[in-house]
Amino acid sequence: MTTLKQLHTPQQHALGATILAWAEQLGTLSEDKHGLTCTYLTATHRATAVQLMQWMREAGMHAHIDAVGNVVGRFLSTDPQARTLITGSHYDTVRNGGKYDGRQGILTAIAVVKHMNDKGMALPFHLEVIAFAEEEGVRFQSTFLGSSAVIGQFDPALLDLQDRDGVVLRDVLAEAGQDLSSIDAIARDPSDLLGYVELHIEQGPVLLEKGLPVGIVTSIAGSRRFQVALTGVASHAGTTPMAMRKDAATAAAEVLLYVEQRCNEDPSSSLVGTVGQLQVPHGSVNVVPGACHFSLDIRAGNDPARDAAVADILAKIETVCQSRNIECTIEPILEAGCAPCAPWLMAQLSSAVERAGLPPFELASGAGHDAMLMARATDVAMLFTRCGNGGISHNPLETLSVDDADVAARILLDFLRHFKPRPARAATRGARAANPANAAPREYTE
Numbered sequence: 001m002t003t004l005k006q007l008h009t010p011q012q013h014a015l016g017a018t019i020l021a022w023a024e025q026l027g028t029l030s031e032d033k034h035g036l037t038c039t040y041l042t043a044t045h046r047a048t049a050v051q052l053m054q055w056m057r058e059a060g061m062h063a064h065i066d067a068v069g070n071v072v073g074r075f076l077s078t079d080p081q082a083r084t085l086i087t088g089s090h091y092d093t094v095r096n097g098g099k100y101d102g103r104q105g106i107l108t109a110i111a112v113v114k115h116m117n118d119k120g121m122a123l124p125f126h127l128e129v130i131a132f133a134e135e136e137g138v139r140f141q142s143t144f145l146g147s148s149a150v151i152g153q154f155d156p157a158l159l160d161l162q163d164r165d166g167v168v169l170r171d172v173l174a175e176a177g178q179d180l181s182s183i184d185a186i187a188r189d190p191s192d193l194l195g196y197v198e199l200h201i202e203q204g205p206v207l208l209e210k211g212l213p214v215g216i217v218t219s220i221a222g223s224r225r226f227q228v229a230l231t232g233v234a235s236h237a238g239t240t241p242m243a244m245r246k247d248a249a250t251a252a253a254e255v256l257l258y259v260e261q262r263c264n265e266d267p268s269s270s271l272v273g274t275v276g277q278l279q280v281p282h283g284s285v286n287v288v289p290g291a292c293h294f295s296l297d298i299r300a301g302n303d304p305a306r307d308a309a310v311a312d313i314l315a316k317i318e319t320v321c322q323s324r325n326i327e328c329t330i331e332p333i334l335e336a337g338c339a340p341c342a343p344w345l346m347a348q349l350s351s352a353v354e355r356a357g358l359p360p361f362e363l364a365s366g367a368g369h370d371a372m373l374m375a376r377a378t379d380v381a382m383l384f385t386r387c388g389n390g391g392i393s394h395n396p397l398e399t400l401s402v403d404d405a406d407v408a409a410r411i412l413l414d415f416l417r418h419f420k421p422r423p424a425r426a427a428t429r430g431a432r433a434a435n436p437a438n439a440a441p442r443e444y445t446e
């Protein structure tokens, strides 16, 4: 009997093996002895950039590091007038992160370009591979620095940000030899762009559960976040009768269970709700909680589904507080619209997935990605790759199999070789860029 494994030729497997070997090699560059940490513009980060640039050059690209640390490789078309398709992802990591988050998308693109270059293949458009310098927001608490510069929305106020040691971003860039005055020049001309396609490890368990190596992203979820403060009356735990309490923590408990229940009601819309922070300030074992503070993060692949859930949850907080005589303040801290993927690009990715003999399964992205920012300048699509180990990510246990890395690479190669630009998009693109609904606040985090 022929197994799926035997159907792979050594040459096909070579892409996956190269990608994993490169990820392993990059993983040895770390700020911490144990685990992988690569935060913005540290010595580790800069060494990672140099390594990526070298691999891009060896793959046949013109490569440079731009003024904010993005590593940019261009695989040029024989037609100098051709427009540009961008692919890529980020190379910074969270503290003690995984080897594939972000990097898989960069390394796959480099491996695919190297393959085309070695075979003497050319594309009828320029292909740009961008390794974004900063997406996670770890060092300076501000996400998407790299992609914001590429779309011409780098906020100069960010240059005054300090890391936890008081080191100022402006000084770090200067010390790295970057020319601050050329940051504006990083901005791409949207009329030159054909689109942006990002490969990324899923960072969740959906593809693993489905038994599929890849999935096509429909939309990158937008997020609304709140800080909620409930105030009751702190009183003696032994002497305050149950019926006479104003317990802020039990009120919060009712709300938390409702968040879970409400978001469970609507699984089709990828709606998720999370209370990730929950405190009883100055709480004590023998005191009825007089205050309870919690965070709220509600996301969905479409904004109306998310907003309906938010409205219900805020109404529930009011009801619970009224019935329990609790005061509450609700502070909105973030509202970021979702970034839908472009149907015409998704269709071309679907065709490539089908040509690989796989069903074109679609899923929403609950995490933020560079594609979210790129969507403000051009049409975007994403291909997710199965995340092993139960879908764990932002963790050293994150895994990617050589087979899955290889399948994703072959799909990207096939997609590029069949890619057809969408004609006459300039007018629509201008409208998108000007639409404030497409503007997500920069503090949005994964």
Ligand SMILES: [Zn+2]
Residues within 6 Å of the ligand: 090, 101, 102, 135, 200
């Ligand atoms: Zn990532």
